[in-house]
Amino acid sequence: MTKEEIFDKIADIIADRFEVDKATITNEMNLQTDLDADSIDFVEFVLELEDTFGSEISDEDAEKLSTVGEVVDYVAAHQAK
Template sequence: MTKQDIYNTISASIMEQFSLSADKITPSLNFLNDIDADSIDFVELVLDLEDHFDVEIPDEDAEKLVTLQSTVDYIADKKGITA
């Protein structure tokens, strides 16, 4: 698995959960500002990521996952992926 695989997987989840088109998905996508995700939406996304990538994301870490890229980097770090 690569960072690109992680990015693609998270992008697909975001497109499905928030009914967004692919052109709206960018690395700088901000969950709060760009897709107007409320706290419940965000918790659902985090739970989905935990299940899909088999990682635990503590609440204090989840609060820092503001953009798509920061989320990709976080998951990659948890999985020990550098490329």
């Protein structure tokens, strides 16, 4: 899966979960500040990413993800082969 395809799926999840216009989602968008996501929102988002992409994201790794671009890069690097 390409980074563009990964971004598209992540943007769909963000648009649905955080009720934002998909067209406004960029790689630079910060998950906490731009989406006003609290810790519960973020945990649910990570769980949905795991389900969507079929890979586990450790709590330690999840804490390091702050922008959409970082999530895309992480998923791309950890795709199920």
